[in-house]
Amino acid sequence: MACQQARGSTCGDLFERCKPYIAMVSLQFGYAGMNVITKVSLNHGMSHYVLVTYRHAFAVLSIAPFALIMERKTRPKITFSLLIQIFVLGLLGPVVDQNFYYAGLKFTSPTFSCAMSNILPAMTFVMAVLFRMEKVNLRKVMYQAKVVGTLVTVAGAMLMTLYKGPIVEMVWTRRVHPHQANVPVSMESDDKDWFKGSIFLIIATLAWASLFILQTYTLRSFSSAPLSLTSLICFMGTMQALVVTLVMEHRTNVWSIGFDMNLLAAAYAGIVTSSIAYYVQGQVIQKRGPVFASAFSPLMMIIVAIMGSFILAEKIYLGGVLGAILIVAGLYSVLWGKYKENKEKKEMEAMALPVKSVEASNGKFIDMIEVVGEIEMEKAMNKAVVKVSAPAPGEEAKA
Known part of the structure; x- marks a missing residue:
């Protein structure tokens, strides 16, 4: 199942x-x-x-x-x-x-x-x-793949336009x-x-x-x-x-x-x-x-x-057939570059730890890293990030 x-x-x-x-x-x-x-x-x-x-x-x-x-x-x-x-x-x-x-x-x-x-x-x-x-x-x-692919695509289109054969x-x-x-x-x-x-x-x-x-x-x-x-x-x-x-x-x-x-x-x-x-x-x-x-x-x-x-x-x-081959090759190069860029962006977003602002009793805000789940905890430990939980001033007296 x-x-x-x-x-x-x-x-x-x-x-x-x-x-x-x-x-x-x-x-x-x-x-x-x-x-x-x-x-x-x-x-x-x-x-x-x-x-x-x-x-x-x-x-x-x-x-x-x-x-x-x-x-x-x-x-x-x-x-x-x-x-x-x-x-x-x-x-x-x-x-x-x-x-x-x-x-x-x-x-x-x-x-x-x-x-x-x-x-x-x-x-x-x-x-x-x-x-x-x-x-x-x-x-x-x-x-480089995005730039080269764009140039190859244009070259293929121009080949179809200027050369017949x-x-x-x-x-x-x-x-x-x-x-x-x-x-x-x-x-x-x-x-x-x-x-x-x-x-x-x-x-x-x-x-x-x-x-x-x-x-x-x-x-x-x-x-x-x-x-x-x-x-x-x-x-x-x-x-x-x-x-x-x-x-x-x-x-x-x-x-x-x-x-x-x-x-x-x-x-x-x-x-x-x-x-x-x-x-x-x-x-x-x-x-x-x-x-x-x-x-x-x-x-x-x-x-x-x-x-x-x-x-x-x-x-x-x-010329049209050769240009079409260049166009497909250039298109593949651009899409491969975009795929790799999108993948890298997602990996960077996954590695970024969310920061949460917590308001203390004295009115000040404290930025704390919010760790949720075992995977995020392992990432935090690997980066030597330690989350310290301490009572805000005044809380201990109340307790």
Whole structure:
């Protein structure tokens, strides 16, 4: 019986440790699907400004009811400072990031867009170091692994972008040609403004990295109400995106949407990659930090490359395969460094003895080490720490 309980406890602990990894890998599949579906929608003429507005309207409708019911008692008071933070989060994510990303996606391709956005871990890591959210001590191997892994990841993304090489024939692409797939011919045209698309994607990635950093700060106030924070970000983003769309689009027919790919793109992106993604991303950031959450983004490019070859008949080149290998190696290095850092932090917390302030009868406070249990007693003895229990002045007279 005891063995079964121990085995169950071990499995439970293992699952808890794996939850952040499972959550972030699952999100990359969601982002990959969004890229492919959105590319088809944009190629059918949908305005990316309208798409962003509809996307976050769907996000609000999908998550706000849960926030209102489940967090009605734990929701913090919205101060002016928090309101400004939510406003900036809505501006960075729904407006700047997604509008520029969709514009870059329209000028390039899903695989190229994902490749350019893989500078996200490097940007997030640099910003986290500047804001003192991450430590860098190059004398230790785990910090070296984080830095080197970030650089290798970016190198892999740049390799996919700058070097094509020969076409790699996959089993599922040997008999598939662009004109045989249900894809508009314009998707393979050569008149795409790749440079302009690259600039848009870099701006979008910078906004995304800033979102990770600011969300880390805001979550400290919304630690008990993450659904409410996600709802507020999506609502603020919807209002801001609506204003931007009214300014940029003067035709009323751009708002028309039916039961087609445009509706699917807006609903899928809003529910999966906005409401669910913001919530899951926030939970992972609370536990592991912004760098850990951003380190998984390179996986999205590999998934999109495979999905693009299936659905969009995109060609896979040798440079893409080599870049994917570098990305996986860099991702593993970053995650290994984060794992070692987290393990060291837990060991330091376990070794630290709690200090308890005890008030004596004379009104002064005495700091005493509180030792509970045999394990803590052994640690205290090993450190030659002795706890002395003595009656406070006046107590002995009473006795």
